Structure formats: structure tokens, C-alpha cells
Amino acid sequence: QVQLVQSGAEVKKPGSSVKVSCKASGGAFSSYTFSWVRQAPGQGLEWMGRVIPLADIPNYAQKFQGRLTFTADKSTNTAHMELSSLRSEDTAVYYCAREVRGAVLDVWGQGTTVSVSS
Amino acid sequence: DIQMTQSPSSLSTSVGDRVTITCRASQGISDSLAWYQQQPGKAPKLLLSAASTLESGVPSRFSGSGSGTDYTLTISSLQPEDFAIYYCQQYYSIPFTFGGGTKVEIK
Numbered sequence: 119q120v121q122l123v124q125s126g127a128e129v130k131k132p133g134s135s136v137k138v139s140c141k142a143s144g145g146a147f148s149s150y151t152f153s154w155v156r157q158a159p160g161q162g163l164e165w166m167g168r169v170i171p172l173a174d175i176p177n178y179a180q181k182f183q184g185r186l187t188f189t190a191d192k193s194t195n196t197a198h199m200e201l202s203s204l205r206s207e208d209t210a211v212y213y214c215a216r217e218v219r220g221a222v223l224d225v226w227g228q229g230t231t232v233s234v235s236s
Numbered sequence: 237d238i239q240m241t242q243s244p245s246s247l248s249t250s251v252g253d254r255v256t257i258t259c260r261a262s263q264g265i266s267d268s269l270a271w272y273q274q275q276p277g278k279a280p281k282l283l284l285s286a287a288s289t290l291e292s293g294v295p296s297r298f299s300g301s302g303s304g305t306d307y308t309l310t311i312s313s314l315q316p317e318d319f320a321i322y323y324c325q326q327y328y329s330i331p332f333t334f335g336g337g338t339k340v341e342i343k
Contacts, residue, residue: 162334162336162337163272163274163280163337165325165331167331168330168332179331213279213280215279220285221332222286222327223282224282224291226280226281229279
């Protein structure tokens with residue numbers, strides 16, 4: 119049974135960067151693809167992109183191009199999401215999720231709250 | 237990008253009622269559609285994939301249908317634990333976009 123455990127809440131200043139981790143247990147990390155999804159307060163879900171640890175190949179949603187970096191550390195079974203040049207609109211809960219059968223998100227992390235405020 | 241439009245955005249209903257939520261894609265998505273349920277303060281939970289395939293452990297009162305651009309999630313007899321927000325998601329092409337959500341509230 120795969121479980122995804124994310125790092126704790128972050129408070130950041132505008133213009134800074136944040137790195138969120140997502141540690142997988144109970145499965146074959148390198149064989150998975152991980153998506154990152156965020157949810158601003160009171161808003162819907164927004165897909166940010168995905169990473170394939172085996173090939174270290176990321177796909178980023180156009181909206182985040184240039185600010186977003188996904189990495190995967192196969193030695194620790196951990197996926198990372200780093201978002202730079204933070205602004206107040208980036209305040210959200212950030213989720214990692216495992217993809218199966220195309221890009222169905224069947225297992226989710228608990229979410230990491232990132233607050234951006236001066 | 238494929239736009240996903242859900243309707244209604246919210247609905248008030250009662251335990252035992254039948255509920256139908258619609259999701260329309262801006263172009264055909266060949267049944268590459270998933271439905272998720274999100275309870276307050278929790279991560280989304282996968283209910284159905286491939287438009288109509290129920291995930292293991294999901295009650296049979298949930299069902300999905302549709303084709304092409306128009307898809308439906310139906311809850312045959314609403315239970316107290318079903319009051320939540322429901323999202324559709326297309327995974328036909330990147331970026332994998334979500335619908336705006338449908339909040340199912342107690343009348």
C-alpha cells in the first residue's frame with residue numbers, strides 16, 4: 119500500500135522560494151509518476167505538472183514554466199517540488215499524488231500549506 | 237488547454253436523494269476522465285476513472301457515464317458522508333485540467 123507523506127507547512131516572503139517534499143513508502147518509487155496539484159484557499163484544484171523518477175523527466179504546466187522545478191531522489195524515495203519567485207497568489211495547499219493508468223491520481227499526500235506574505 | 241466545465245457549482249439536497257453532476261470538456265477526451273471527492277481539510281479521493289470505472293472500495297451508489305465531451309457523475313442515494321466537493325479531471329492531454337468543482341450541501 120503506497121503512502122505519500124509530505125513535508126510541513128511553510129511561511130515565505132514574496133520573491134523567495136519554497137521546496138516541498140513528498141516521501142513515498144510501500145511501493146516501487148522509481149516506477150511511478152508523480153503529479154503536483156495545488157489548491158488556493160476556497161478554490162478548486164490546479165494541476166501543476168508531473169515527474170517520472172525513473173527517467174527524471176518533468177512536465178510543467180505552461181503557467182509555471184520558469185518558476186517550477188520537480189526533482190526525484192531515488193535513494194530516499196522522495197519527490198520534491200520547488201517554486202521560486204513566490205507571490206501572494208501562490209498561497210495554497212500543495213499536494214503530491216501518484217499517477218496510475220494514464221494520469222489518474224489514486225494516492226495523494228496529506229498536503230502542505232504554503233503561505234506567502236510580507 | 238482543455239477546459240473542463242462542471243455544473244452545477246453547488247447544490248442543496250437531502251439524504252436519500254439522487255444527485256447528478258455534469259462535466260463538459262472543451263474538446264473530446266476519449267473517456268479519459270476521473271472523478272474525485274474532497275472532504276473539508278482533506279486531500280481529494282479518487283472515485284472513478286475512465287469515465288465509469290469504480291475504484292476499489294468506493295460504494296456502488298457512485299456511478300459515471302458519458303462519452304466524447306460530456307460526462308456525468310451520479311450518486312444514486314445520497315448518504316451523510318457524501319456531502320463534499322466533487323471534481324472531474326481530464327487526463328487526455330497535458331495539462332491535466334480539473335473542473336471547477338461541485339459542492340454538495342445538506343438542504
